[in-house]
Every structure is written in structure tokens, then in C-alpha cells.
Amino acid sequence: MTDEPTVCAECGGSGRLGTCAELFDALLALDLxxxxxxxxxxxxxxxxxxxxxxxRTPASALDGHWHMVTLFLADGLDAMNALQAGLVHANRHGARPWSAFDPPPPRSTAATVTIEDTSLDGxxxxxxxxxxxxxxxxxVEAERAPSRWTTAPTDRRPQPAPETGLAALTAPSFPRIDPDIHCSPKRRVGVCGYDDGRHP
Structure with missing residues (x-):
């Protein structure tokens, strides 16, 4: 008898393509x-x-992840990657830049798109x-800040995210992300700062 898929308690994914953790590991493996x-x-x-x-991560790390998502939606992928490169640069020099960001608002509505949808067919x-x-x-943003979106179906762009104390880290003078530095399913610490606590 085949086991029924288990709905994810955190994002609501159906589980029809595997657990969200399994899909995430597959995505990191493709990336690597x-x-x-x-x-x-x-x-x-x-x-x-x-x-x-x-x-899956310390609560304090969500502050930086939230800022990255809102920056991507406001200013695009290049701006987000420049910020990420600046954070990596600061971290390598002993700073702990993630703590400078405001925490994300609590979730107030259900997800409409999850990693399952993004995987398309897994x-x-x-x-x-x-x-x-x-x-x-x-x-992800609408789950926590639905008021940031316009109601027009053809123009669902968010308002620009407020500037933080680390705004200077978005400057293009910071080094670009090293494409050889990635998270991996075995050691999830890399340019994104993801740490699942399963290593020393």
C-alpha cells in the first residue's frame, strides 16, 4: 500500500513530489x-x-533573508546579488551583518507558491x-506583507524596501559572488549563510 503524501505544515506544499526538504536538497544539488x-x-x-x-534556520537569520527577498522584488536580481556579495565580504572580515536588518513581519496569509510549484515537476x-x-x-512577501502589493492584476510590484544600515553593502564596488562557493546538501553554509545546525 502506497503511503499518502504528507502536506507540509510550514508552507502547505502537497508533498506529491516529495517533501519540501527533499526538493530543497535537489535544488541545492543542481546548483552545486x-x-x-x-x-x-x-x-x-x-x-x-x-x-x-x-x-530550518535560526530566527535571527530570517532578517537578512527577508531583506534579500524584498530587495529583489524592488530592485531586481543584480541588486540582491550585490547585497549578498557585500554580506559575504563583511562576514569574511569578522562582521556579523545579518543582525543589522529588521525582522520580517509575521506570516498573516497562506502561501500561494512554494518550492513544490517552483520545481514544476520535481x-x-x-x-x-x-x-x-x-x-x-x-x-513569500505577500504572506508577510500583503499591503505592499497593489491590487491591479497587471502591476503587482512591491513598493521599494526601506533602506537599512547596511545599504552601502549594495554598492557595486563590493566583489561579486564567487560562483564556486555554494551551499551543498552536506554542508549548508555558503554565500547565503544557510546553516541547518547539522555540522560542527
Whole structure:
């Protein structure tokens, strides 16, 4: 007798393609092996996943992930990746920049897009991936800040995120992200700062 899929308690994913954790591991593996052109979305992948699955990371780390999602929606992927590169640079020099961001608002509505939807069929095909990531990020923000969205169906752009004390880290003078530094299913500490606590 086949086991019934288990609905994810955190994001509401149906489980029909596997657990959310299994899908996330598959996405990180694709990122690490460069089997898909997903590398430039790596930080956004991690931020969206952890904001929908907050039990997988320390609460303090969600502040930076929230800022990355809102920055992506306001200013685009290049701005978010520049911020991420600045955070990595600061972290390597002994700073702990994640604590400088405001915490995300509590979730007030259910997710409309999850990692399951973003995977499409569980394989994260490259075709259409950019739009699926945009939809995922919009869902993540709407879950916590629905008032940031306009009501017009053709113009669902968020208002710009407020500037923080680390605004200077978005400057293009910071180094770009090293494409060889990624999270991996075995050691989830990399440019995104993801730490699941399963290593020393």
C-alpha cells in the first residue's frame, strides 16, 4: 500500500513530489553541480525556502533573508546579488551583518507558491525558471506583507524596501559572488549563510 503524501505544515506544499526538504536538497544539488542555469538565483532560492520553512534556520537569520527577498522584488536580481556579495565580504572580515536588518513581519496569509510549484515537476527545469522564482518571491512577501502589493492584476510590484544600515553593502564596488562557493546538501553554509545546525 502506497503511503499518502504528507502536506507540509510550514508552507502547505502537497508533498506529491516529495517533501519540501527533499526538493530543497535537489535544488541545492543542481546548483552545486551546475546542471541547470540556476546559480544566479541561489541566494533567492535559499531566502524563499527558509522564510517559508523558518524551523530550518535560526530566527535571527530570517532578517537578512527577508531583506534579500524584498530587495529583489524592488530592485531586481543584480541588486540582491550585490547585497549578498557585500554580506559575504563583511562576514569574511569578522562582521556579523545579518543582525543589522529588521525582522520580517509575521506570516498573516497562506502561501500561494512554494518550492513544490517552483520545481514544476520535481526537476526544476530551466525553461520558465526566472518567472517561477519571481512568483515564489512574490508569494513569500505577500504572506508577510500583503499591503505592499497593489491590487491591479497587471502591476503587482512591491513598493521599494526601506533602506537599512547596511545599504552601502549594495554598492557595486563590493566583489561579486564567487560562483564556486555554494551551499551543498552536506554542508549548508555558503554565500547565503544557510546553516541547518547539522555540522560542527
Amino acid at each position: 553541480q551546475r546542471l541547470q542555469s540556476l546559480g544566479r538565483f541561489h541566494g533567492l532560492n535559499v531566502a524563499c525556502y527558509l522564510l517559508q520553512h523558518p524551523s 526537476t526544476f527545469p530551466a525553461a520558465g525558471y526566472e518567472q517561477r522564482m519571481l512568483d515564489w518571491a512574490r508569494s
